[in-house]
Amino acid sequence: MLAVESLRFSYRRRDSGDELFDGLTHQFTPGAVTAVRGASGRGKSTLLYLLGLLLTPRAGSVTIAGERVDALPDVRRSEIRATMVGFVFQAAELNPRRSVLDSVTEPAIYAGHALGPVRERARALLEAFGVGERADHRPGEISGGQAQRVALTRALVCDPAIILADEPTGNLDRDNARIVIDALRVTAHGEHSAGGTDRLGESHLRTVVIATHDPFVVDHADEVLDL
Ligand SMILES: Nc1ncnc2c1ncn2[C@@H]1O[C@H](COP(=O)(O)OP(=O)(O)OP(=O)(O)O)[C@@H](O)[C@H]1O
Numbered sequence: 001m002l003a004v005e006s007l008r009f010s011y012r013r014r015d016s017g018d019e020l021f022d023g024l025t026h027q028f029t030p031g032a033v034t035a036v037r038g039a040s041g042r043g044k045s046t047l048l049y050l051l052g053l054l055l056t057p058r059a060g061s062v063t064i065a066g067e068r069v070d071a072l073p074d075v076r077r078s079e080i081r082a083t084m085v086g087f088v089f090q091a092a093e094l095n096p097r098r099s100v101l102d103s104v105t106e107p108a109i110y111a112g113h114a115l116g117p118v119r120e121r122a123r124a125l126l127e128a129f130g131v132g133e134r135a136d137h138r139p140g141e142i143s144g145g146q147a148q149r150v151a152l153t154r155a156l157v158c159d160p161a162i163i164l165a166d167e168p169t170g171n172l173d174r175d176n177a178r179i180v181i182d183a184l185r186v187t188a189h190g191e192h193s194a195g196g197t198d199r200l201g202e203s204h205l206r207t208v209v210i211a212t213h214d215p216f217v218v219d220h221a222d223e224v225l226d227l
Pocket residue numbers: 011012020038039040041042043044045046047211213
């Protein structure tokens with residue numbers, strides 16, 4: 001579903017000798033959480049940007065759902081990104097002036113989705129991640145762990161097949177990291193991992209890739225890619 005082959009990338013010109021990935025080839029398993037691990041500067045965040053079509057490889061390919069996507073025209077890459085990829089970053093970056101529900105739904109509304117179904121789906125996701133009762137609060141009134149679950153809801157609201165998370169537990173204590181990794185596992189597996197009571201109401205698998213330094217996240221991932 002999501003794969004890279006013979007991947008090379010550099011932020012600089014060709015002869016500067018700071019190339020990343022050394023021809024990396026990897027297939028990410030649908031339905032699994034893959035932790036991307038590596039020392040600072042190895043390119044964990046950069047790999048997510050390449051997978052999410054925000055950057056273009058210097059050499060090699062990125063494939064999504066069987067289609068080679070790295071060399072497509074920008075407009076097509078944007079379409080694929082908007083429909084197939086959701087991003088979660090270290091800081092949830094919710095709009096402090098809007099309610100949690102509005103923060104979650106606004107990007108989807110701007111992307112042209114109908115308000116009613118988006119709000120319904122957002123409420124169901126917030127509920128599934130245990131933050132349903134916070135939907136009408138302001139982001140300043142929720143905890144860091146809750147904010148990350150809200151950010152994950154925002155990434156999922158258009159139902160992407162791929163979630164790319166960059167240090168999603170970087171600002172969290174252990175208890176909140178556990179809750180967020182659980183939510184990411186639910187997202188990948190299509191069901192709740194803790195007891196099976198709180199379901200997303202969806203059974204399809206997603207590919208979840210997490211760039212992380214956190215050994216706790218690595219321990220709870222299904223697969224690990226070392227850079
Ligand atoms: N916009 C940029 N322009 C030039 N070089 C960059 C840029 N972004 C990152 N780099 C360099 O590319 C390399 C990979 O960066 P990246 O952020 O992907 O690594 P990382 O493994 O995620 O690091 P960290 O664990 O510190 O977040 C680093 O050497 C970094 O300095």
